[in-house]
Amino acid sequence: MKLYESLAAELAHSIRSGVLRAGDRLPSIRQVTANRNVSASTVFQAYYALEAQGLIRARQRSGYFVAHGVRRLAPEPDSSSQPQEEAVSVDISDRVFDVLESTMVRNVVPLGSAFPSPLLFPLERLGRALASSIHQLDPWSTVDDLTPGNACLRRQIALRYLAEGLHIHTDEIVITNGALEALNLCLAAVTRPGDAVLVESPTFYAALQSLERMQLEAIEVPTHPREGIELAALERAIERHRPKACWLMTNFQNPLGSLMPDEKKRALVELLTRHNVPLIEDDVYGELYFGNRRPAPAKAFDREGIVMHCSSFSKCLAPGYRVGWAAPGQYARAVARQKLTSTLTSPVPIQLGLAHYLEKGGYDKHLRKLRQSLEAQQTVFAQAIGHYFPPGTRATRPAGGYFLWVEMPDGVDALDIHKHALSHGISVAPGPIFSAKRAFANCLRLNYGHLWDARSEAAVATLGRLVGAYAGRSGAGPR
Amino acid sequence: MKLYESLAAELAHSIRSGVLRAGDRLPSIRQVTANRNVSASTVFQAYYALEAQGLIRARQRSGYFVAHGVRRLAPEPDSSSQPQEEAVSVDISDRVFDVLESTMVRNVVPLGSAFPSPLLFPLERLGRALASSIHQLDPWSTVDDLTPGNACLRRQIALRYLAEGLHIHTDEIVITNGALEALNLCLAAVTRPGDAVLVESPTFYAALQSLERMQLEAIEVPTHPREGIELAALERAIERHRPKACWLMTNFQNPLGSLMPDEKKRALVELLTRHNVPLIEDDVYGELYFGNRRPAPAKAFDREGIVMHCSSFSKCLAPGYRVGWAAPGQYARAVARQKLTSTLTSPVPIQLGLAHYLEKGGYDKHLRKLRQSLEAQQTVFAQAIGHYFPPGTRATRPAGGYFLWVEMPDGVDALDIHKHALSHGISVAPGPIFSAKRAFANCLRLNYGHLWDARSEAAVATLGRLVGAYAGRSGAGPR
Numbered sequence: 001m002k003l004y005e006s007l008a009a010e011l012a013h014s015i016r017s018g019v020l021r022a023g024d025r026l027p028s029i030r031q032v033t034a035n036r037n038v039s040a041s042t043v044f045q046a047y048y049a050l051e052a053q054g055l056i057r058a059r060q061r062s063g064y065f066v067a068h069g070v071r072r073l074a075p076e077p078d079s080s081s082q083p084q085e086e087a088v089s090v091d092i093s094d095r096v097f098d099v100l101e102s103t104m105v106r107n108v109v110p111l112g113s114a115f116p117s118p119l120l121f122p123l124e125r126l127g128r129a130l131a132s133s134i135h136q137l138d139p140w141s142t143v144d145d146l147t148p149g150n151a152c153l154r155r156q157i158a159l160r161y162l163a164e165g166l167h168i169h170t171d172e173i174v175i176t177n178g179a180l181e182a183l184n185l186c187l188a189a190v191t192r193p194g195d196a197v198l199v200e201s202p203t204f205y206a207a208l209q210s211l212e213r214m215q216l217e218a219i220e221v222p223t224h225p226r227e228g229i230e231l232a233a234l235e236r237a238i239e240r241h242r243p244k245a246c247w248l249m250t251n252f253q254n255p256l257g258s259l260m261p262d263e264k265k266r267a268l269v270e271l272l273t274r275h276n277v278p279l280i281e282d283d284v285y286g287e288l289y290f291g292n293r294r295p296a297p298a299k300a301f302d303r304e305g306i307v308m309h310c311s312s313f314s315k316c317l318a319p320g321y322r323v324g325w326a327a328p329g330q331y332a333r334a335v336a337r338q339k340l341t342s343t344l345t346s347p348v349p350i351q352l353g354l355a356h357y358l359e360k361g362g363y364d365k366h367l368r369k370l371r372q373s374l375e376a377q378q379t380v381f382a383q384a385i386g387h388y389f390p391p392g393t394r395a396t397r398p399a400g401g402y403f404l405w406v407e408m409p410d411g412v413d414a415l416d417i418h419k420h421a422l423s424h425g426i427s428v429a430p431g432p433i434f435s436a437k438r439a440f441a442n443c444l445r446l447n448y449g450h451l452w453d454a455r456s457e458a459a460v461a462t463l464g465r466l467v468g469a470y471a472g473r474s475g476a477g478p479r
Numbered sequence: 480m481k482l483y484e485s486l487a488a489e490l491a492h493s494i495r496s497g498v499l500r501a502g503d504r505l506p507s508i509r510q511v512t513a514n515r516n517v518s519a520s521t522v523f524q525a526y527y528a529l530e531a532q533g534l535i536r537a538r539q540r541s542g543y544f545v546a547h548g549v550r551r552l553a554p555e556p557d558s559s560s561q562p563q564e565e566a567v568s569v570d571i572s573d574r575v576f577d578v579l580e581s582t583m584v585r586n587v588v589p590l591g592s593a594f595p596s597p598l599l600f601p602l603e604r605l606g607r608a609l610a611s612s613i614h615q616l617d618p619w620s621t622v623d624d625l626t627p628g629n630a631c632l633r634r635q636i637a638l639r640y641l642a643e644g645l646h647i648h649t650d651e652i653v654i655t656n657g658a659l660e661a662l663n664l665c666l667a668a669v670t671r672p673g674d675a676v677l678v679e680s681p682t683f684y685a686a687l688q689s690l691e692r693m694q695l696e697a698i699e700v701p702t703h704p705r706e707g708i709e710l711a712a713l714e715r716a717i718e719r720h721r722p723k724a725c726w727l728m729t730n731f732q733n734p735l736g737s738l739m740p741d742e743k744k745r746a747l748v749e750l751l752t753r754h755n756v757p758l759i760e761d762d763v764y765g766e767l768y769f770g771n772r773r774p775a776p777a778k779a780f781d782r783e784g785i786v787m788h789c790s791s792f793s794k795c796l797a798p799g800y801r802v803g804w805a806a807p808g809q810y811a812r813a814v815a816r817q818k819l820t821s822t823l824t825s826p827v828p829i830q831l832g833l834a835h836y837l838e839k840g841g842y843d844k845h846l847r848k849l850r851q852s853l854e855a856q857q858t859v860f861a862q863a864i865g866h867y868f869p870p871g872t873r874a875t876r877p878a879g880g881y882f883l884w885v886e887m888p889d890g891v892d893a894l895d896i897h898k899h900a901l902s903h904g905i906s907v908a909p910g911p912i913f914s915a916k917r918a919f920a921n922c923l924r925l926n927y928g929h930l931w932d933a934r935s936e937a938a939v940a941t942l943g944r945l946v947g948a949y950a951g952r953s954g955a956g957p958r
Contacts, residue, residue, distance in 0.1 A: 097816055106623070118618035130828060131610035139597035142799025144585070177656050177822040184821050193672045193694065209820040215672065320621025320827035337576060341688040342663050343656040343822060348799035349609060350826045 257398025736877025
């Protein structure tokens with residue numbers, strides 16, 4: 001992160017947390033230059049960035065002030081979920097599809113979408129890399145680049161981990177058709193029908209759908225909206241149910257946005273190692289951090305090879321390219337064989353194109369821009385929630401990713417809100433699709449990964465009005 | 480097929496079947512022109528084509544003669560397989576991998592390969608189509624083109640079927656990551672662990688691996704090397720085992736090369752419809768016919784939507800692109816949902832590139848050239864088998880595809896031959912990997928889909944020598 005970026009981030013935090021309030025004057029350029037020992041141009045850049053996010057306004061000849069439009073944020077949810085302790089068979093997939101399919105309509109405001117806006121990605125540049133590498137395609141690569149995948153691409157992925165201090169051998173990496181395939185292959189490699197698997201509560205609905213498809217039972221474990229899965233509860237569940245795997249997201253969990261602290265990740269891996277439970281780690285949001293550096297994956301703390309780490313380029317670089325990977329530790333060979341008998345290999349031209357893009361550079365620059373956009377979008381989105389949603393609403397403030405988890409006042413039914421919102425041309429992801437038991441009846445996952453405009457503002461206003469009316473009608477209030 | 484091509488095919492058949500023998504003079508151009516009412520240039524073209532295949536030679540001023548190099552062919556196997564009638568759990572996947580991995584080494588003569596030579600495909604032209612379509616990529620297509628896939632590509636596929644008189648609605652088609660994924664999704668859509676599934680004997684090893692991965696039982700049904708699965712045996716197996724699906728190839732079956740006659744296909748579909756058993760039809764070789772027209776798939780005879788038809792571009796156009804599809808009849812929605820929870824979607828740029836290529840044309844021209852190459856390669860390959868393999872060898876003469884199935888004299892162990900051949904730098908596919916019961920101990924599947932050269936000739940000679948030595952040593956003889 002550049003100097004001006006960290007300065008801007010620090011000030012943005014002060015504004016959002018209320019230390020600086022609407023109308024407050026910011027320190028002058030000269031003051032900051034002197035106090036922080038940075039150049040005037042650094043301070044200017046930081047102020048410009050904050051102005052672009054709508055957080056501060058310049059007044060001629062009087063300096064910069066916190067913008068009046070800056071709205072209060074809804075309070076954060078702060079207690080862990082309390083799912084039942086039973087292992088349950090999953091029967092949710094059709095429900096999930098019914099909800100998702102109804103939202104896959106053009107021209108709906110995509111607050112329920114699982115994807116960020118495709119306009120945030122360097123698709124043209126990727127296209128040039130793909131076109132250039134396809135013209136140099138060695139015909140024999142179509143035969144040689146079978147599972148585990150193209151060697152150059154695997155090397156580029158390994159190099160990125162290495163730059164973060166994480167040693168993953170190129171040979172351990174299996175290229176897959178997006179992270180979803182990676183996760184599924186890992187799950188298939190360590191389970192058989194009837195086995196139980198630990199998941200977060202709430203958890204990404206695709207995890208539940210995979211469990212259902214493979215006839216596995218789900219054990220939902222209490223999860224904190226800021227710090228992730230509860231380790232004590234996790235250990236109790238392991239002792240009680242003897243699960244064959246644990247599937248979770250350590251960084252910017254979908255849907256909560258929780259970020260597990262490093263020490264907790266270390267303890268998680270130690271705990272699972274002790275009980276010999278493989279960890280299927282979904283780290284697709286790890287690159288979308290707003291802080292100073294990429295949060296480590298649980299894989300970084302793995303000594304015995306029990307972490308089956310999965311990620312992809314779909315959320316941070318190349319949506320629609322469907323390139324993901326698994327680094328499955330001691331299960332690498334089993335996962336590669338699962339891949340060989342299910343989809344054989346991933347398209348060779350696509351693998352070559354991505355390898356070419358990563359080699360030529362530009363990825364880190366794109367990521368910096370993407371993170372800034374998402375952070376700025378979160379700011380305005382969260383403020384709009386605070387402004388339009390009724391009292392009693394809580395909303396997470398994730399330090400990365402592009403989802404907010406919103407707890408509406410008790411009694412508000414997210415599935416009803418989903419239906420009403422849809423009739424107003426707005427999609428939302430209702431809480432019950434994130435739980436095998438269809439809990440989280442009053443919760444929504446909202447996507448702020450789309451460019452903020454008048455249409456977004458109107459959509460959040462409409463949603464807030466719908467929720468408010470529902471809360472009033474049902475007699476629901478702040479809890 | 481053009482006029483000269485059918486004339487050439489007819490004469491080639493006469494030569495291969497022994498009606499015309501080495502040294503025989505072919506009718507003069509004038510005679511053929513008069514008798515067949517075709518132009519002289521048509522006859523010339525046919526003779527040139529036969530000359531290029533090495534079947535005939537021109538002698539100055541005396542006309543064309545059947546070439547002396549034309550070798551006898553090994554007799555065809557002519558009886559159906561006789562597998563056990565039990566349903567068996569499958570435990571073959573590791574064995575298959577051990578065999579396959581040992582052959583995936585550069586510089587081995589790839590007679591055991593499952594792929595034709597990548598040099599037979601218009602990879603440059605495909606690359607241009609891909610590059611051109613990627614530059615016009617609509618960013619929103621990365622979100623919109625989720626399962627069931629890009630609408631233009633599905634329409635192009637439907638149009639090709641329509642041109643053959645087969646009505647498959649665009650909406651029925653689900654784009655997949657190669658035919659292998661299509662087959663797996665179809666199988667998963669209609670079975671649960673423990674169910675029994677009908678397969679051919681021998682059958683494509685990947686079908687066995689899929690059954691094993693999904694914990695399904697295999698019922699191997701007697702199959703004729705020319706005409707495919709035996710319907711009477713199939714019906715007995717259905718009545719006895721109540722299978723949940725039947726997975727087979729009607730056209731140029733892998734490994735036998737058998738081609739089910741149209742009337743048999745019709746009877747097959749009627750039989751399965753009567754017993755309410757879905758048919759998973761793998762038709763990846765259907766376009767690689769040597770006859771006058773594309774053989775119909777079983778799908779063409781389906782009235783109730785029980786045929787889950789699967790195919791791909793991997794064997795006939797775009798190896799390494801990994802684009803296949805399913806047209807799963809009444810199971811289309813279930814298959815699409817399987818796809819959504821396992822790999823979500825296939826890479827959008829690849830789908831667009833193929834749609835672009837198919838729209839612009841050139842595919843049929845490429846296919847004609849490809850078929851001619853494969854037919855010519857079969858001719859020389861089959862003759863080499865006849866020449867170098869010991870008496871008692873039988874070999875199929877498929878009317879399409881790129882595999883020969885070779886029955887060596889009784890007592891010759893294909894797994895031993897596989898090992899010996901490998902030490903000579905030659906791969907083969909041994910019979911036992913095509914059967915859950917590891918039958919076909921004395922059989923090989925050989926790939927003639929690579930350009931014939933001195934290295935191929937030497938490889939077949941070496942193989943023949945190894946088999947001959949083994950047959951002599953073990954006292955095996957013609958059976």
